[in-house]
Structures are given as C-alpha cells and as structure tokens.
Amino acid sequence: MQAEIVIIVEHLQGRVLPRSFELAAFAREIQSIEGGRITAVVLGQPVRNLAREMAEKTGVEVIGLEHETLTFYNAEAYNNALKKWSEENHPRYVLLPHSATGWDIAPVLSVSLNASYVPAALSLHRGKRGIVLTRPVLEGRVHTRIELLPDKPAVITLSPGIFSTGEDEQPPEPGKVTVLPVDLPEPRSRTIGYQDAPKRKLDLTKAPVIVAAGRGVGSKENLYLLEELVSLFEGGNLAASRPLCDAGWLSLEHQVGLTGQTVSPRLYIACGISGAIQHTAGMKGSHFIVAINSNPQALIFQTAHCCIARDLHEFLPVLVERIKKLKGIDSN
Amino acid sequence: MKILVCIKQVPDRESRFKHSPAAPGYEDIGLVYRMNYYDEFALEETLQIKEKIDDVEITVLSVGPERAESTVRRGMEMGADLGVHILDPEAPARDALEIASTIATYAQSMSFDLIFTGVMAEDDQQCSVGPMLAGLLEIPSASTVISQKLSADLSSTVVHRELEGGIHEIIELPLPALLTIQSGINFPRYPSLTNKLRAKKQEIEQIPLSAMGIPARCGTFLTADEPPAQPQGEFLQGSLDEIADQLIDQIQQKTPLL
Numbered sequence: 001m002q003a004e005i006v007i008i009v010e011h012l013q014g015r016v017l018p019r020s021f022e023l024a025a026f027a028r029e030i031q032s033i034e035g036g037r038i039t040a041v042v043l044g045q046p047v048r049n050l051a052r053e054m055a056e057k058t059g060v061e062v063i064g065l066e067h068e069t070l071t072f073y074n075a076e077a078y079n080n081a082l083k084k085w086s087e088e089n090h091p092r093y094v095l096l097p098h099s100a101t102g103w104d105i106a107p108v109l110s111v112s113l114n115a116s117y118v119p120a121a122l123s124l125h126r127g128k129r130g131i132v133l134t135r136p137v138l139e140g141r142v143h144t145r146i147e148l149l150p151d152k153p154a155v156i157t158l159s160p161g162i163f164s165t166g167e168d169e170q171p172p173e174p175g176k177v178t179v180l181p182v183d184l185p186e187p188r189s190r191t192i193g194y195q196d197a198p199k200r201k202l203d204l205t206k207a208p209v210i211v212a213a214g215r216g217v218g219s220k221e222n223l224y225l226l227e228e229l230v231s232l233f234e235g236g237n238l239a240a241s242r243p244l245c246d247a248g249w250l251s252l253e254h255q256v257g258l259t260g261q262t263v264s265p266r267l268y269i270a271c272g273i274s275g276a277i278q279h280t281a282g283m284k285g286s287h288f289i290v291a292i293n294s295n296p297q298a299l300i301f302q303t304a305h306c307c308i309a310r311d312l313h314e315f316l317p318v319l320v321e322r323i324k325k326l327k328g329i330d331s332n
Numbered sequence: 333m334k335i336l337v338c339i340k341q342v343p344d345r346e347s348r349f350k351h352s353p354a355a356p357g358y359e360d361i362g363l364v365y366r367m368n369y370y371d372e373f374a375l376e377e378t379l380q381i382k383e384k385i386d387d388v389e390i391t392v393l394s395v396g397p398e399r400a401e402s403t404v405r406r407g408m409e410m411g412a413d414l415g416v417h418i419l420d421p422e423a424p425a426r427d428a429l430e431i432a433s434t435i436a437t438y439a440q441s442m443s444f445d446l447i448f449t450g451v452m453a454e455d456d457q458q459c460s461v462g463p464m465l466a467g468l469l470e471i472p473s474a475s476t477v478i479s480q481k482l483s484a485d486l487s488s489t490v491v492h493r494e495l496e497g498g499i500h501e502i503i504e505l506p507l508p509a510l511l512t513i514q515s516g517i518n519f520p521r522y523p524s525l526t527n528k529l530r531a532k533k534q535e536i537e538q539i540p541l542s543a544m545g546i547p548a549r550c551g552t553f554l555t556a557d558e559p560p561a562q563p564q565g566e567f568l569q570g571s572l573d574e575i576a577d578q579l580i581d582q583i584q585q586k587t588p589l590l
Contacts, residue, residue: 103459111467197498
C-alpha cells in the first residue's frame with residue numbers, strides 16, 4: 001500500500017484533538033508540492049469512533065490500528081505500532097503535532113525510522129532538492145530553513161495553531177475508514193491513567209479585566225503594584241505567566257497559558273511579560289491587550305494592541321494615580 | 333545509582349539578538365549565557381533523589397563550545413558530583429540528532445540508571461534531544477514530567493506528564509529510563525558555599541567531540557531570516573503621565589470598564 005504522507009492522530013479521552021485536523025491541512029500542502037497519498041493513522045483500543053471523527057472532519061483516509069497495548073497513549077506502544085506499520089507501508093512523511101504528546105514520540109520515532117526530523121515546523125515550501133521546512137528559534141524572532149535529507153523518510157512535528165482549519169469551510173466528503181488489529185509486543189512502560197487538571201477556585205475565564213504578571217515584575221513583593229491596579233476595576237483578577245507560578249509567587253490557579261487557563265477578557269494588561277508563545281496562546285483572544293515591558297523588542301508587543309515600552313515599576317504607580325483621580329478616589 | 337543530567341548553555345532570552353543567515357540563526361555577539369531554565373529543574377530533581385537515597389552519583393554533561401564549561405561548573409556548584417564537557421565549538425549550530433548521538437556515544441558504556449534533561453531548551457524549544465537520546469540508547473522515556481517518584485527498590489519510577497490544559501498522564505517506567513523535566517516540578521536551589529568551593533577545585537572532564545565520532549544529522553540547515561514584522565499595536569509615547577492618560581483614553585474608547 002502506498003502511503004506517502006502519514007498523519008498521526010492525537011486524541012485524548014475519546015476525542016480527536018483539533019491540532020490533528022491541522023495536520024491534514026499541512027499534509028495537503030506537502031501533497032500539492034510532491035503529490036502522494038495522505039493517510040491518517042489512529043492508534044487506540046477501541047479506535048473506530050476516533051477514526052470516523054478524523055475522516056469526517058478532514059476528508060482524509062483513516063486507518064485505525066487496534067491492540068490492547070494501545071488502550072491508553074503509551075510512547076513505547078505507539079512507537080512499536082508505527083514502526084511496524086511503517087515497515088509495511090513505507091511512509092515518506094510522518095506528521096505529528098508539536099505538543100506534549102507529539103514531542104514525546106516523534107523524536108523516538110525518527111530514530112526508529114532512521115528519518116530526517118524537523119520539530120515545530122511553521123511552514124514548508126519547495127526547495128531545490130525537495131521540501132524545505134521553516135521553524136522558529138528564539139521564540140520566533142528568527143526563522144530557520146531546514147532541508148530534509150535525501151532518500152530517507154521524514155518525521156515532522158507541526159507548531160499548533162498555524163494551520164487552523166476555518167469554521168466556515170465546507171466539510172469535505174468523509175474519508176474511508178479501515179480498522180485493523182495489529183500484533184504488538186508488551187511495552188516496558190505502563191500507562192496507569194489520567195488525572196484531570198485541578199478544579200480551579202479562581203475562574204479567570206469569567207474575569208472582564210485581567211492584570212497579568214511576568215518575570216519583569218521582579219519579585220513577589222512587587223506584585224502589590226499590580227494588585228493595586230486590579231482593585232480599580234470591577235471584577236478584575238490577577239494572573240501570571242508560568243515562571244511566576246513555578247517560583248511560587250502565585251498559585252497555579254493564576255496561570256494563563258498553554259498548561260494553564262485560556263482567557264479572553266475585555267481588557268488584558270500584561271506587565272513584565274516577555275510574550276512567549278506558552279503564555280500568549282492563553283490570552284491572545286482578549287479584546288484589548290495592553291503590554292508594559294521595558295524591552296521594546298519584547299515579543300509581547302507583537303500580540304498587544306497597545307504597547308508601553310516603559311519600566312512597569314515606574315509606570316504602574318503613575319497609572320494607578322491617574323485612574324484613582326479619574327474615579328475621584330482619594331489617594332493616600 | 334548513577335544519574336546523568338544533560339544540560340545546555342543558552343543565551344539569556346532578554347538579550348538583544350542580531351540575526352545571522354548561518355546556523356543557529358543569530359550572532360554570538362554581546363550575549364549573556366547561563367544554564368537552560370528547564371535544566372535547573374532537572375538537576376534539582378536529581379539532587380533531591382540524592383538526598384533521599386544512599387549511594388547516588390550525579391554527572392552533569394553539556395555538549396558545547398568552550399564557554400559551556402561554566403554551565404557544567406554551575407551544575408557542580410548546585411551539587412552534581414561529576415562534570416563532563418564535550419567540547420564542540422559547532423554545538424550551537426548542530427541539530428537535535430547530532431547532539432543526541434554525541435551524548436549517546438558517551439552514555440552507552442556508562443550504565444546510567446536515570447538520565448534527565450529539561451523538557452526543552454529555551455533558545456530553540458525543540459523538546460527533542462532527550463527523547464532522541466532515549467531512542468538511541470533504547471531505553472524508555474517520558475517527557476514533560478511534572479512529578480516523579482522512584483519505587484522503594486529503585487527498579488522503576490512513576491511519573492506524571494503534564495499535558496496541555498494541565499491534565500496529568502501517569503506512567504510507570506522501569507529503569508534505566510530517561511525523563512525530560514517540566515518547570516515547576518520543584519524549586520531549584522542556589523549553590524551552597526560548600527559546593528561552590530568544591531566545584532572550584534574539581535576537574536571537569538573535557539572530551540573533544542572527535543573522540544565521540546562523527547555525529548549523525550537529521551536535516552540540513554539552509555539559512556535563517558527574520559520573519560516579516562507582525563502588525564504591531566501602537567507604542568504610546570511621552571512622559572509617564574502622558575502615556576497613562578493616553579492609555580486611560582484608549583481603555584475608555586474600547587471598553588466600558590472605566
């Protein structure tokens with residue numbers, strides 16, 4: 001069976017994750033340059049519903065591989081299954097999302113398949129000697145262009161959110177679904193189960209105003225500057241980027257970002273936040289984003305609607321005074 | 333128990349970077365270097381293992397140019413027993429497989445029970461060297477580990493992997509195993525005076541890359557460029573008072589909040 005472009009479907013707790021749909025768009029771009037058939041592979045037990053979901057949402061042909069060792073995601077079981085399948089089907093491109101699961105297997109798989117490997121790809125184009133991938137370094141300040149090695153398969157992980165499929169796109173004809181049993185060895189590691197993210201007492205998704213603290217705040221003691229600002233807005237809440245939660249300045253409940261909460265308040269004031277994608281992924285949908293950072297080159301300024309390249313320790317007290325004056329609050 | 337911690341020296345992320353078309357894509361000019369943020373958590377985790385169990389030897393290893401030696405020494409100041417620096421002047425330009433295959437050549441005869449790396453390097457965020465190294469050494473691995481606990485007989489570890497949204501995936505791995513460590517798993521310590529003095533006198537084993545053989549590549553670096561400037565919001569100008577007034581004005585125009 002010819003299977004030039006293979007998508008590995010990421011799913012969790014019975015649902016296909018949207019970043020798997022993005023892989024189909026990326027696969028189609030490869031196909032438009034090099035031709036080849038696109039196949040999505042879903043691993044699991046049972047797998048039929050997941051395979052159908054992927055086939056319906058993307059129109060791509062889907063193969064579901066089932067074995068008891070695939071009941072939960074398990075890096076070794078996935079690697080065993082994909083290595084075996086690749087030996088029979090010889091993929092040219094194997095695509096995964098650049099997510100915690102994607103980077104858990106893709107590098108290992110690239111070694112198993114003796115493949116080229118490009119993580120966190122943003123885009124691709126036709127080069128002189130085949131496909132060239134673009135990937136970010138320095139959090140996207142620079143884009144590097146990587147050419148794949150000749151005569152080898154390639155494992156590529158895709159940066160999420162780049163190939164978002166539009167809501168209003170005409171749903172394609174569902175792809176064909178085939179479910180096959182596969183015989184796999186017992187992995188050495190064992191997936192025990194899952195634990196939901198802790199229930200948050202602080203629901204930042206309901207806050208109309210968020211003032212968010214980043215490393216630029218400097219110390220836990222300096223958070224009072226932001227707390228003062230927050231208190232001037234009804235329903236205002238304090239949030240934080242991950243490093244502050246890592247350091248224990250604020251509990252995890254305050255974290256906004258990829259592994260924290262995703263928020264879209266009317267007003268988001270980012271103070272001393274660098275703008276790493278792990279944070280901006282959680283707030284870029286906010287209605288009005290203000291960023292305060294003393295470094296005019298900070299990445300946050302690419303996401304913000306209003307940019308203030310000043311030291312927050314000097315600016316915030318001034319802002320607080322002006323707002324108090326506006327509201328007729330006595331400052332003491 | 334022998335533990336290897338792979339650490340990377342990275343430029344401070346707030347540095348003013350100047351783009352270069354040659355790998356890694358930026359000039360090594362005026363940059364301040366330090367240990368990769370995530371590697372601090374990886375090393376701290378092993379130091380905590382050492383505090384709980386007898387007979388643990390921790391080796392920190394870095395593949396890097398001459399300047400990487402200071403990061404290896406920093407690892408020893410934090411408490412690692414041994415430091416290894418694989419001297420590779422081209423390290424910043426290497427891809428993940430080149431680095432992983434170099435470390436694999438070193439590690440394969442060393443029988444480490446555990447290998448830890450940070451989940452990613454701050455500069456390129458590839459999240460790849462750790463899992464690749466595990467693949468090359470044919471040991472199980474788990475990435476993005478937010479907690480880990482060794483079994484009483486030290487034959488296995490149960491880890492929590494942190495997925496997007498904060499969900500935890502719980503996995504048991506037999507040793508030897510490789511874990512890539514997520515930030516927030518612990519609070520990395522500052523070097524103690526005792527360890528700083530010890531590290532100052534201690535030899536770091538420096539190995540030239542040539543002793544590790546030719547690293548295998550996983551791609552070919554062509555060039556690097558600066559992406560087109562994203563449409564940016566307006567930069568407010570003037571005195572702090574003036575900026576504050578402009579900001580209040582904008583908030584009033586765009587939201588009903590003031």
